[in-house]
Amino acid sequence: MSKKSDFSEWYNEVIEKSNMIDKRYPVKGMNIWLPQGWNLMLNIDSYIRKEMEAFNYEEVYFPLLIPETEFNKEKEHIKGFNDEVYWATRAGNNELDIKLLLRPTSETAMYPIFSEWIRSHTNLPLKIFQIVNTFRYETKQTRAFVRVREIHFFEAHTCHESYESAENEIQTELEIMKKVANAISIPYVVCKRPDWDKFPGAVYSLGIDTFMGGRTLQIGSIHQYGQNFSKAYGISFEDKDGTWKYAYQTTYGMSERLVGAIVGVHGDDLGLIVPPSVSPCQVVIVPIYNKTTEQKIKEESKMLFELLKSHGIRVKVDDRDITPGNKFYYWEQLGVPIRLEIGEKEVTKGEYKIKIRVNNEARFIKKSDILQNPYKLFSEIFSEISFIMYKKAKEEFDKSFIDAQDFKEMKEKEGMFKVQWCGDENCAKSMEEQTGMKLLGTLYGHNEAKGKCLLCGKESKDILVYAKSF
Amino acid sequence: MSKKSDFSEWYNEVIEKSNMIDKRYPVKGMNIWLPQGWNLMLNIDSYIRKEMEAFNYEEVYFPLLIPETEFNKEKEHIKGFNDEVYWATRAGNNELDIKLLLRPTSETAMYPIFSEWIRSHTNLPLKIFQIVNTFRYETKQTRAFVRVREIHFFEAHTCHESYESAENEIQTELEIMKKVANAISIPYVVCKRPDWDKFPGAVYSLGIDTFMGGRTLQIGSIHQYGQNFSKAYGISFEDKDGTWKYAYQTTYGMSERLVGAIVGVHGDDLGLIVPPSVSPCQVVIVPIYNKTTEQKIKEESKMLFELLKSHGIRVKVDDRDITPGNKFYYWEQLGVPIRLEIGEKEVTKGEYKIKIRVNNEARFIKKSDILQNPYKLFSEIFSEISFIMYKKAKEEFDKSFIDAQDFKEMKEKEGMFKVQWCGDENCAKSMEEQTGMKLLGTLYGHNEAKGKCLLCGKESKDILVYAKSF
Numbered sequence: 001m002s003k004k005s006d007f008s009e010w011y012n013e014v015i016e017k018s019n020m021i022d023k024r025y026p027v028k029g030m031n032i033w034l035p036q037g038w039n040l041m042l043n044i045d046s047y048i049r050k051e052m053e054a055f056n057y058e059e060v061y062f063p064l065l066i067p068e069t070e071f072n073k074e075k076e077h078i079k080g081f082n083d084e085v086y087w088a089t090r091a092g093n094n095e096l097d098i099k100l101l102l103r104p105t106s107e108t109a110m111y112p113i114f115s116e117w118i119r120s121h122t123n124l125p126l127k128i129f130q131i132v133n134t135f136r137y138e139t140k141q142t143r144a145f146v147r148v149r150e151i152h153f154f155e156a157h158t159c160h161e162s163y164e165s166a167e168n169e170i171q172t173e174l175e176i177m178k179k180v181a182n183a184i185s186i187p188y189v190v191c192k193r194p195d196w197d198k199f200p201g202a203v204y205s206l207g208i209d210t211f212m213g214g215r216t217l218q219i220g221s222i223h224q225y226g227q228n229f230s231k232a233y234g235i236s237f238e239d240k241d242g243t244w245k246y247a248y249q250t251t252y253g254m255s256e257r258l259v260g261a262i263v264g265v266h267g268d269d270l271g272l273i274v275p276p277s278v279s280p281c282q283v284v285i286v287p288i289y290n291k292t293t294e295q296k297i298k299e300e301s302k303m304l305f306e307l308l309k310s311h312g313i314r315v316k317v318d319d320r321d322i323t324p325g326n327k328f329y330y331w332e333q334l335g336v337p338i339r340l341e342i343g344e345k346e347v348t349k350g351e352y353k354i355k356i357r358v359n360n361e362a363r364f365i366k367k368s369d370i371l372q373n374p375y376k377l378f379s380e381i382f383s384e385i386s387f388i389m390y391k392k393a394k395e396e397f398d399k400s401f402i403d404a405q406d407f408k409e410m411k412e413k414e415g416m417f418k419v420q421w422c423g424d425e426n427c428a429k430s431m432e433e434q435t436g437m438k439l440l441g442t443l444y445g446h447n448e449a450k451g452k453c454l455l456c457g458k459e460s461k462d463i464l465v466y467a468k469s470f
Numbered sequence: 471m472s473k474k475s476d477f478s479e480w481y482n483e484v485i486e487k488s489n490m491i492d493k494r495y496p497v498k499g500m501n502i503w504l505p506q507g508w509n510l511m512l513n514i515d516s517y518i519r520k521e522m523e524a525f526n527y528e529e530v531y532f533p534l535l536i537p538e539t540e541f542n543k544e545k546e547h548i549k550g551f552n553d554e555v556y557w558a559t560r561a562g563n564n565e566l567d568i569k570l571l572l573r574p575t576s577e578t579a580m581y582p583i584f585s586e587w588i589r590s591h592t593n594l595p596l597k598i599f600q601i602v603n604t605f606r607y608e609t610k611q612t613r614a615f616v617r618v619r620e621i622h623f624f625e626a627h628t629c630h631e632s633y634e635s636a637e638n639e640i641q642t643e644l645e646i647m648k649k650v651a652n653a654i655s656i657p658y659v660v661c662k663r664p665d666w667d668k669f670p671g672a673v674y675s676l677g678i679d680t681f682m683g684g685r686t687l688q689i690g691s692i693h694q695y696g697q698n699f700s701k702a703y704g705i706s707f708e709d710k711d712g713t714w715k716y717a718y719q720t721t722y723g724m725s726e727r728l729v730g731a732i733v734g735v736h737g738d739d740l741g742l743i744v745p746p747s748v749s750p751c752q753v754v755i756v757p758i759y760n761k762t763t764e765q766k767i768k769e770e771s772k773m774l775f776e777l778l779k780s781h782g783i784r785v786k787v788d789d790r791d792i793t794p795g796n797k798f799y800y801w802e803q804l805g806v807p808i809r810l811e812i813g814e815k816e817v818t819k820g821e822y823k824i825k826i827r828v829n830n831e832a833r834f835i836k837k838s839d840i841l842q843n844p845y846k847l848f849s850e851i852f853s854e855i856s857f858i859m860y861k862k863a864k865e866e867f868d869k870s871f872i873d874a875q876d877f878k879e880m881k882e883k884e885g886m887f888k889v890q891w892c893g894d895e896n897c898a899k900s901m902e903e904q905t906g907m908k909l910l911g912t913l914y915g916h917n918e919a920k921g922k923c924l925l926c927g928k929e930s931k932d933i934l935v936y937a938k939s940f
Contacts, residue, residue: 064620090559150533
């Protein structure tokens with residue numbers, strides 16, 4: 001199992017061995033989430049919920065099925081999704097009068113109602129989100145967590161009085177994205193997508209991409225809708241000065257791709273490596289005993305398990321009747337951040353051995369220190385592990401983020417390439433064709449233009465980022 | 471708004487005023503969950519998750535869409551659902567080769583894979599659950615939380631080596647049901663459904679019903695499947711003695727009807743009354759001030775808010791610019807368990823006034839007591855409130871649970887009627903027709919037979935329960 005030599009094969013194998021999903025469900029692109037994978041996803045959801053609440057978003061749930069009539073109101077949007085929506089056309093023995101689509105995203109479910117909710121500037125800003133299943137009939141090759149047909153999806157929708165206020169919200173959304181990515185130690189780059197690749201109906205789109213296996217993976221997206229949707233759906237309000245205006249809107253989306261990123265960015269040839277913040281199991285206790293010591297060691301393991309559990313640490317004891325070596329191997333594949341070994345020596349010395357998954361480091365922890373304040377002690381180690389994971393991932397990411405010198409280099413090396421650009425759309429598209437790479441857009445938030453356009457040689461005005469992408 | 475005189479109208483009005491859902495979604499029977507309702511549902515889910523984990527169930531997520539081919543494997547089951555499933559027949563511009571149904575429940579999604587997971591007795595018991603959206607094309611009149619077309623649904627599925635082991639699991643499931651119902655102070659009765667009303671494919675079905683507005687509401691169901699499904703889906707295992715056997719299965723279901731029960735059982739003419747265990751807001755602080763005292767009182771409110779929040783209490787401050795009376799009214803409608811008032815007098819005396827929603831009782835709490843251990847103090851009041859709510863609901867429930875003396879009484883009174891029964895199916899069905907009531911089944915777990923069958927006069931062998939039902 002080698003991540004370097006064949007990422008795709010490695011990715012599938014890591015997932016297979018980590019018990020996160022079962023791919024044998026008889027519909028293409030729809031997988032069964034097993035407890036190991038689903039609990040990881042739910043832990044990520046919990047983290048997101050906490051952050052959304054802190055930033056004054058409220059959680060809602062809109063129906064899955066959207067009437068064709070509502071969907072048809074926004075033309076740009078339909079064009080973007082028409083080829084990939086599932087349609088419910090029958091119920092029981094009846095053909096439905098109005099066909100219902102399974103949401104690919106919820107603009108067209110939400111916005112007709114927003115126009116009822118919003119009447120006055122005092123109703124603004126409106127800031128909501130939901131965590132739901134969405135559906136896209138992907139025609140490209142499917143890949144677990146990365147390209148699936150039923151997607152575990154997060155979507156935030158906001159309405160504002162002014163374009164500026166919507167712009168400010170986008171900064172907040174970037175702030176939340178940063179916190180979520182940091183919590184799972186995932187580095188990323190924010191690009192403003194080119195106009196021809198923005199979200200259907202958006203004024204502009206920001207893509208948040210991480211990098212794994214030589215390709216970028218979009219793990220989040222933020223859109224400035226301006227008044228495009230509000231005009232189509234009649235979301236207007238009476239402003240302070242008595243005039244009626246259409247609201248300005250933004251959206252922010254993430255998905256189960258966050259799990260895909262954890263697999264692809266952190267994993268190694270032994271298997272998964274899961275960030276402690278979201279790992280379904282943070283510490284696995286492995287008792288090591290023979291017939292004489294069995295009872296004593298099992299009791300000590302039980303005691304420690306109960307103690308850690310009661311302090312809110314997600315802990316397991318592996319007391320299966322297999323060799324310690326097999327247990328080590330098993331939990332390494334699953335990516336549990338810390339293994340804690342309890343054997344005869346450990347009990348006698350009052351000192352446990354822990355093994356840290358990400359860097360294979362062994363440490364010894366005094367039992368007395370654990371007893372004193374287990375939560376604090378382990379929280380500190382978790383923070384440290386997160387930092388190590390981030391540092392490792394960031395180094396890899398930075399190494400792959402290359403200032404392009406020529407097209408030859410772009411074709412030979414694996415990476416994301418910053419390319420000097422004159423500002424002409426033709427140059428941008430032409431470079432996409434020449435390199436066979438995808439244009440992620442312009443670097444968002446900072447302009448590093450210097451020198452000359454890599455294609456035409458005119459003065460550079462901005463930086464484009466190109467990469468192969470999932 | 472009178473619960474007594476017109477329950478249906480009252481129920482709709484309470485929901486309307488409590489901001490739990492928006493009914494204006496343009497598909498019949500599909501409502502929008504607003505933050506107030508959705509957070510209540512999520513809190514119930516959290517409680518259920520905690521209990522399921524304690525009883526060694528693992529959480530999974532199976533795809534929503536089920537191929538027609540899998541669905542067709544269990545004939546009884548299809549017969550029961552065929553008239554009420556939604557079908558996805560198209561994706562993009564293509565007709566699907568194999569039609570996909572939107573799960574009405576997940577037996578036919580899960581069991582083909584169970585046959586892969588289960589090979590040996592060492593794979594048993596298998597105990598999983600999921601919390602998902604399910605779909606039923608209801609033709610009867612829809613009612614918020616009670617009869618909807620997209621249902622927020624909980625389903626547990628287990629597989630066992632023997633019928634006895636499956637029977638034991640049913641006792642565990644009843645235990646969990648009891649804990650969930652207790653947590654939301656809802657009284658209920660368990661009946662074994664008559665054979666002609668059991669779940670499609672089950673050996674027998676237990677219905678868990680509460681009572682509100684003169685009708686029973688099924689809030690949970692537990693099914694013994696025996697080997698009916700395992701034979702259809704080939705779920706077999708090699709037993710200790712080397713023989714191959716089909717697994718024995720149970721399921722346990724609950725849904726958003728738990729929210730419906732909270733509304734209908736606890737609510738009063740002022741509005742909702744939400745159990746503190748699951749209320750999105752447990753304590754609302756209402757500052758009462760004039761221009762002179764405004765700053766001081768707002769600061770005190772803020773201080774208390776931060777304190778309670780930091781101790782894990784779900785608390786809000788209502789600092790809107792409306793009269794205290796309007797605020798009181800507003801939070802009463804929403805059913806927040808405790809209102810805490812802070813005015814000039816309260817600050818001076820170091821003593822806050824609280825008002826308990828369920829019985830309108832006023833109390834005074836010393837600020838110093840709150841500061842000392844806010845979590846303990848409020849937890850105790852929450853427990854007390856839960857107990858009062860349960861007692862009140864149980865009295866009402868017991869009063870409505872009537873030993874039927876004759877059919878006339880059953881037609882005149884509102885209630886659930888225990889009827890002596892000879893054991894003949896014809897008598898049971900005939901009484902259903904005569905009274906216009908639904909037969910819930912036989913009282914489960916205790917036999918109170920005495921005297922004579924209410925219809926034919928032969929010796930009573932068991933008790934039947936009849937009621938009008940939602």
